[in-house]
Amino acid sequence: MAYQYKRRRPSIIRNFWVYRRLIGSAVLLGLMLWFIWANGAPVTVALPFRLGMFDSTVGVIILLSALCGSLVTILVMTVFFALRRIRGPQNPSDPQNAKILDEDRPPADYASKTEEGFPNSGW
Numbered sequence: 001m002a003y004q005y006k007r008r009r010p011s012i013i014r015n016f017w018v019y020r021r022l023i024g025s026a027v028l029l030g031l032m033l034w035f036i037w038a039n040g041a042p043v044t045v046a047l048p049f050r051l052g053m054f055d056s057t058v059g060v061i062i063l064l065s066a067l068c069g070s071l072v073t074i075l076v077m078t079v080f081f082a083l084r085r086i087r088g089p090q091n092p093s094d095p096q097n098a099k100i101l102d103e104d105r106p107p108a109d110y111a112s113k114t115e116e117g118f119p120n121s122g123w
Helices: 012-018 020-038 058-087 095-104
Strands: 041-045 054-057
Touching: 020 058, 041 058, 041 095, 054 058
Parallel strands: none
Antiparallel strands: 041 054
């Protein structure tokens, strides 16, 4: 018996979708390299508390500061979510208020005892 399935013709769009992460990373790297090249003015950076000084370009310094800002944001959000998880869900602070809410609700078997709805529905 002969092979009955035809091979699909290669498609640029399908190949782009398969390699989208690789292509996106290459575009991002290209933009970063262009940004560093376009902002090539020399600059001297002095770290606080006389920790040191180094010479670089404006483009590299801007990208490094953005990276530091992203890292600080990740750390702060991690601490925020950890503290939220430790505190637990927000419970009503006043037990008397929770009791009033419970009295205001219908009983748990209300739906089975009500006369409303479709009579003799069979389900």
